[in-house]
Amino acid sequence: MTSNGFKSPAPVLPAMGLHSFHNDSPPFNGAGIVANPEPEYLSLDDSQTLPPRPQARPFGTSSQSAQKVTQMTTFPREVDLSVSNMVAPMPIRIGSPLIDPQGQQGGHHREVSNTDENISLSRSRRLVSGYMFGNPPSPVDSRPPSTAEELYHTPPSLGRDSPPLVDPRTTQVSPTESEEAPFDVEETIGEGSAQLSRKKSEKSRDRETGYDALNGLNDGEADLDESAPQAEGSTEAYLRGAGGEAGQYGFPRHRLRTTMKDESKIPIVIVACGSFSPPTYLHLRMFEMAKDEILESQTYEIMAGYYSPVSSYYKKSGLAPAVHRVRMCELAVEHTSTWLMVDPWEAGQSEYQRTAVVLEHFDEMLNSQGGGIVMSDGKKRRFKIMLLAGGDLIESFGEPGVWSEPDLHIILGRFGCLIVERAGSDVWAFLLSHDILYHHRRNVIVIKQLIYNDISSTKVRLFVRRGMSIKYLLPNSVIQYIYDHKLYRESEVKAVTQST
Numbered sequence: 001m002t003s004n005g006f007k008s009p010a011p012v013l014p015a016m017g018l019h020s021f022h023n024d025s026p027p028f029n030g031a032g033i034v035a036n037p038e039p040e041y042l043s044l045d046d047s048q049t050l051p052p053r054p055q056a057r058p059f060g061t062s063s064q065s066a067q068k069v070t071q072m073t074t075f076p077r078e079v080d081l082s083v084s085n086m087v088a089p090m091p092i093r094i095g096s097p098l099i100d101p102q103g104q105q106g107g108h109h110r111e112v113s114n115t116d117e118n119i120s121l122s123r124s125r126r127l128v129s130g131y132m133f134g135n136p137p138s139p140v141d142s143r144p145p146s147t148a149e150e151l152y153h154t155p156p157s158l159g160r161d162s163p164p165l166v167d168p169r170t171t172q173v174s175p176t177e178s179e180e181a182p183f184d185v186e187e188t189i190g191e192g193s194a195q196l197s198r199k200k201s202e203k204s205r206d207r208e209t210g211y212d213a214l215n216g217l218n219d220g221e222a223d224l225d226e227s228a229p230q231a232e233g234s235t236e237a238y239l240r241g242a243g244g245e246a247g248q249y250g251f252p253r254h255r256l257r258t259t260m261k262d263e264s265k266i267p268i269v270i271v272a273c274g275s276f277s278p279p280t281y282l283h284l285r286m287f288e289m290a291k292d293e294i295l296e297s298q299t300y301e302i303m304a305g306y307y308s309p310v311s312s313y314y315k316k317s318g319l320a321p322a323v324h325r326v327r328m329c330e331l332a333v334e335h336t337s338t339w340l341m342v343d344p345w346e347a348g349q350s351e352y353q354r355t356a357v358v359l360e361h362f363d364e365m366l367n368s369q370g371g372g373i374v375m376s377d378g379k380k381r382r383f384k385i386m387l388l389a390g391g392d393l394i395e396s397f398g399e400p401g402v403w404s405e406p407d408l409h410i411i412l413g414r415f416g417c418l419i420v421e422r423a424g425s426d427v428w429a430f431l432l433s434h435d436i437l438y439h440h441r442r443n444v445i446v447i448k449q450l451i452y453n454d455i456s457s458t459k460v461r462l463f464v465r466r467g468m469s470i471k472y473l474l475p476n477s478v479i480q481y482i483y484d485h486k487l488y489r490e491s492e493v494k495a496v497t498q499s500t
């Protein structure tokens with residue numbers, strides 16, 4: 001019996017229109033196929049349909065975000081509110097439910113106390129950080145929706161972002177291998193290591209070793225891959241508010257794919273928002289789990305993944321200064337991944353930015369300013385942007401005062417969400433119980449953790465403070481950075497008290 005009272009959630013969800021995730025279902029059968037309207041190509045003039053977006057600005061300058069929020073939460077008028085228009089007739093496959101090996105739910109302590117040990121373990125920690133320390137700033141218009149239209153409004157861009165361009169089931173697309181090798185591989189491993197000195201294209205390595213960064217195979221080679229594109233310039237100057245060119249914000253594109261292998265799919269960019277204090281192997285694994293799920297769905301093609309560390313204005317216990325967290329995320333992906341990047345924009349803002357605003361920023365950079373992605377026929381297509389989050393974060397959608405309803409419609413409706421199950425949170429029960437989440441369920445993909453990983457940043461910080469080993473919990477480069485910069489040595493409660 002699960003904590004939500006179901007013997008098993010399996011019999012319930014399919015009857016409610018969700019894809020069966022019962023254990024005896026073929027795990028990856030017919031995945032992720034949505035209805036097939038005509039493809040919509042990128043219109044660079046979206047001023048009619050999209051709310052205003054924030055402009056990137058250097059650290060330390062004042063923000064207009066309060067005003068932006070008000071504007072953003074006013075939905076455009078030209079919307080078809082009929083439910084049939086909002087819900088695609090073909091269900092998106094959603095992964096399997098959380099099944100605790102011991103048959104139990106809820107492995108976490110959730111009590112809130114004033115000790116740093118407990119603060120972040122609590123599911124209510126967002127409330128703790130939100131109210132005790134004045135953040136996150138309240139979701140703006142948190143009044144309840146007054147009409148059904150307001151509640152079930154799906155912004156028009158959902159239609160543009162969501163549908164596949166061609167039905168992958170009926171279109172025979174020969175997987176034309178891209179002739180373009182995104183980067184050349186030149187590996188020279190130093191003394192004491194296997195001496196490797198070779199220059200190969202990603203494509204030729206693909207043939208020989210099965211290595212294919214975005215298609216999921218043997219990505220372990222990335223650890224040796226000194227030539228994977230690295231971020232240019234210093235995000236530190238931007239984050240420290242340095243003037244001049246060095247301090248300018250630049251959206252990282254060095255690992256963003258510029259062509260699609262299979263143009264019948266939807267180009268997707270995954271964005272993970274969070275503290276990452278510090279980033280751990282779990283945070284890296286989240287992207288890989290998402291990648292596997294997306295590959296199986298056959299609907300999307302991943303073009304890149306981004307971390308967006310929250311700014312220092314998010315007064316959460318244990319938050320190292322943003323400049324350190326951004327750098328640690330960069331180190332974490334530098335030589336371990338070929339498709340993940342770190343966007344410092346959110347971290348460099350002079351006040352807290354809500355997640356909906358952060359996703360708007362990505363849309364601006366990738367689609368409005370960036371022009372989307374150019375197809376082989378020269379037409380442009382928008383990147384679909386999806387938020388990647390753990391089950392606990394999603395459950396906080398239901399905590400009063402933490403997320404505004406208009407924001408949730410933007411996040412779940414206009415963008416979409418990849419939810420990684422987290423031990424202790426019952427995503428399935430929550431999906432059923434939360435009106436807005438359920439309404440947008442076809443734009444939500446739940447990812448089962450086939451190997452449970454519950455590495456916790458909170459515990460890593462505590463280990464550091466207690467002088468315990470954190471090796472194999474996070475990349476060595478991040479461990480070194482923590483020690484070099486003497487991070488996480490102070491009691492979190494003490495540190496928070498002193499900084500306020």
Ligand SMILES: Nc1ncnc2c1ncn2[C@@H]1O[C@H](COP(=O)(O)OP(=O)(O)OP(=O)(O)O)[C@@H](O)[C@H]1O
Binds near residue numbers: 120
């Ligand atoms: N064990 C986990 N399983 C699934 N998702 C996780 C797990 N740990 C963190 N996440 C997700 O990673 C994202 C970033 O997490 P964040 O760094 O903000 O918090 P955290 O990892 O829980 O750290 P802390 O311990 O400091 O609270 C969030 O979406 C969170 O839900």
Ligand SMILES: NC(=O)c1ccc[n+]([C@@H]2O[C@H](COP(=O)(O)O)[C@@H](O)[C@H]2O)c1
Binds near residue numbers: 273353
């Ligand atoms: N209203 C909001 O947009 C809202 C509320 C709570 C958390 N978040 C985001 O969720 C992420 C993770 O938060 P926690 O570290 O509290 O789990 C952060 O990026 C934070 O900005 C956003």
